[in-house]
Amino acid sequence: MTTSRKDFIKLAGLGLGGLIMPVSSILADPAIAIKKAKAQGKKVSSYGIVLNSDSSESEKWAATELQHWLYKISKEYVPIYNAYNAYAGPKIAIGYNDEVKAKKGVAAPAFDDESYHYFTADGNVYIYGGKERGTMYGVFSFLENEFGCRWYTPQVSLIPEKPSLSFQACDHREQPGIQVRNNFYFEAFDATWAARNKMNGRMFLWDPKNTPNDGIFYKKQPGGEETYWSVHTFYPLMPPEEFFAKHPEYYSLINGKRVHEVIKGDRKQLAQLCLSNKDVLKIITQRIRENIRKYPEFLIYDVSQNDYYNPCECDKCQAIVKKEGGHESGLMIWFVNQVAEAIEKEFPDKYIGTLAYQYTRSAPKTVRPRHNVVVRLCPIEACVAHPLHECPENKSFMDDLKAWSAISPHLYIWDYVVNFARYLMPYPNFYVLQPNIKTFRDNKAIGIMEQANHQSRGGELEELKCYTIARLLWNPECDMEEVVNDFIYGYYGRAGRYIREYFDLVHSLVKPDTHMYIRFDANDKMFSDTFVDQSFAIFEKAYKVADNNEILSRVELTATSIMYLKCRRQPVAARNDGTYQKLIRIVEKEGVTHFAEYRETKETFKKFVEAAQ
């Protein structure tokens, strides 16, 4: 995995700031609210937003959002009523009620059913779905589809202004394509943005040095989240400093010696646990159980190997591996299955997650993951110039994915969508996003995490990719060209068509023999100085027609990709022609703090360019 723990702690703390308060406290008596609105000179609509007496928190929040955005659209204040029969005039009914039942003859959706339906009948609008998030998603889709609203980024919402409020006939249903949708971009961590864009997945790490407490580790999002607790948990669960001195047999036997770490060249590596040891199973199970009791909000709790090789070589472990056709994954699943079985009775709706990663990536021969075990696969070695199912470079991962999906009740995917060594550099992988998400879905993925630039804003086409991923995770069948154009023309205004030109240019770099991985550099053969020059020329045009300073800033932030590439390829030229200075000015103004996941920092980059001769 490529995510450092420290950063997780930091990002988990973002966006808290008292943003989400209990909605029940916002909803006032409608008569008083109307009086207040009138006193503020607001026009009060003939429509009313009606809730049910037992509406969920997310339904109530959705009602206030609907009121807020309808006001932005039309400058008409639509009062909120707490029961669907409390208002006699035309209404927008939020949530399933008897009228929906009478008109559509459908039963109440399950609480956690995220699908939704909205329609018009007898001059009213009805929006309903499952109480947990379905109705809330229905409200946002209604505003998107029927009123052209967009929540492109946490900072940029686009809301058309209409001379008055009127509702067209509509009847629309949707359901999620992926159950757990984790958009792992920095900007997607904003809880409100995520709720508005139907993202429900989260992952949090546990660092024993920072004992979890609710304030930091669990960020409430409207409608709640489907969270995945941690990764690489062997040592967090069984710290060597606690056990190794007394029980070296709990850890890997390597070259005949029990060790908890290994020196490879000049680098220290962690070892793993001895999974055939009964006490190890006992301790892990006990700690996991305690953890679930203490932090019951998560959906999946991780039991997985450290982010290194070095599995245990003892005879007992290797006998199990041998039985499983020489696959270390067999030992792992055998172990994790036992943990999962042990906690099932107490926590029937939770999963135990583990990894099929590096030495455990190939599926075992005989053992099968239990129904409450989720195996997480990571195409970390994949070529992202071409879709998984098309590129010969990806055949081995595809084989593993299919083999796992054939023997597993469900899978979880930890996918990678940016260049982690060069966040800012052009990375034309848009055309693999959709086919890969479909491939995951077709191979039993109940959740997909798209790991991206998670440490700061900025990054190549970041806002667009983040938004597109949200669209694709909700509906893997959506028209991606439509999404991309909608975003580009909405977000960049008049400059949009040049951004589209750049988007097409950068994607034209991908040829059948181009292969692109999660780390590659500016001297890759796909780039050329001509490409750099052409891109600069396009951005020059875009700056000129940028509608205003705000849009100019968006265009400039997007252009940092090409500035960065030039700085990396021709540092002296970039320093002399002002490209470098402009890049630094923009990243500082925009708060782009990270240029790579690790190793390169803004400072090392500056040093590189400034020292180039």
Next chain:
Amino acid sequence: MNKIVLAFTTLLISIITVNQLQADPSGDQPPYRIILNTEASESERWAAVELQYWLFRISGNYLPIQSYQAGYTGPGIVLGYTEEVKEKAGVPMPAFDDESFHYFSDSGNVFIYGGKERGTMYAVFTFLENEFGCRWYTPLVTVVPQKQQLVFGAYNYKSAPGIRVRNDFYYEAFDPVWSARNKMNGRMDFVKQPGGVEAFWRVHTFYPLVPPAEFYEKHPEYYSLINGKRVYEVMKGKRHELAQLCLSNKNVLKILTDRLRKHMRDQPDYRIYDVSQNDYYNPCECDKCQAIVKREGGESGLMIWFVNQVAAAVEKEFPDKYIGTLAYQYTRTPPSNIRPRHNVVVRLCPIEACVAHDLKSCEHNKSFLDDLENWAAISPQLYIWDYVVNFAHYIMPYPNFSVLQSNIKTFRDNKAIGIMEQAAYQSRGGEFAELKAYLIAKLLWNPECDTRVVVEDFINGYYGRGGRFVLEYFDLTQALVTPDTHMKIGLQPNDKMFTDDYVQKSMALFSEALKVADNETIEDRLLLTALPILYLKCMRNPVEARTDGTYAKTLAVIKKQGITHVAEYGQSMDRFRKLVEEAK
């Protein structure tokens, strides 16, 4: 019109106050001034205040205008040709009427110059378009980016007109300020416009110059001999038609020349004065006329023989004027012997052309193209009266965008010194009127420009977020043209190119566009652009359109937008309403 008021207000302010320069927020940009030659022409002065006005709109920075010789040494935007330009660009002073221009930067200054008449002025607008993203899309809609800071870059840009006289004959294009900003200089009737205009005085002038009411009674021999009788009008069935003049009659030549000369003295602002046949056939059949027709190889030979004499007679007094005439209907084919004089301009009109395909590629256009090429071969210059809309249904889809550029190039390559693109000239609201009027302006200035870029620039700039759906509708509409589609200026709603499927798809696109319309202003633009589809549906399925609300919506848009003509025919609006309302 608001814009003009604003612009002239700014002029006054700028002359009175000199020292209002706003401090640059960054503090590291020296304050610029707009520097004007003391001998600057009126259009250069106007361009200076326009520049000042738009730069202020862009940046909130007010650049004072000051005279070139006032001893100011700071950075400047220098308008018009000066000694410094001569030194730096190494070019002699452009002729007064040279419309080409050049702008460049040098040592922190920006130099913008061209001919004094309009060249410098055009340079200023092009500078604002190219370097600051300004667009004057319609007389009412200007798009101006807002910048936090005024920063001037390195420039070196030249441009020259592709067509000398550029007449964009759209109602939307008649606004003189819009015309000047978009480099349109041609007019049928003289209009006061910044930088002046190259006007063509009238058409079909035989009777206006030699009126039958004045002469026929005493001199029937001045008029056509038809079937052995001198007549000034002819009955064809139940219709009165005008006849023509007897061009071989020496007195006709004398009277017409005298009258025209007097007219030229009275109204000297035109570039070209018309001497041309009435808008009918019926040329004179007398022996003398027909002998010349025979000698010169065609009726056009007689016409040119006559017009050449008028042109020769006025040349000395008016050396820079032209006499224009028509090659039209019975005079469309060029003569085999005589040649138009150097100060005669023959005007050709491809009124019968198919505009689904360009002049060069359609067999329907071969006869016109032959005449055009033959006239070009024998003439010093030509003038084109072209048609770019459906005159029978102004507000119906009319996919002729793909021929505009090619045809303008064909005219240019055949010696056209002027092109008039006749369009919906009586009212706003024609099909894609704003876009087509704008595109035509761009093409007449530069027939080599990239049409697609202009179209996309306009659509995205003018329609905001709805733009991409309008572009989709635009492409859908242009795609109605197939190799066997032929389309003339009287296209009908029941033409086979239109289908109900096309109407439905277009309606769906507009419905998407309207959802994302940024605000009510843009919503109105979208509705106006959707009008052709609403209209087409009304014409094709009037009963359905009446019951499903399409007709009501059509009328609402027409009313809100103040559209008076749905066709060239004066009573077209009543005719339309009657048709839909009485349909069963």
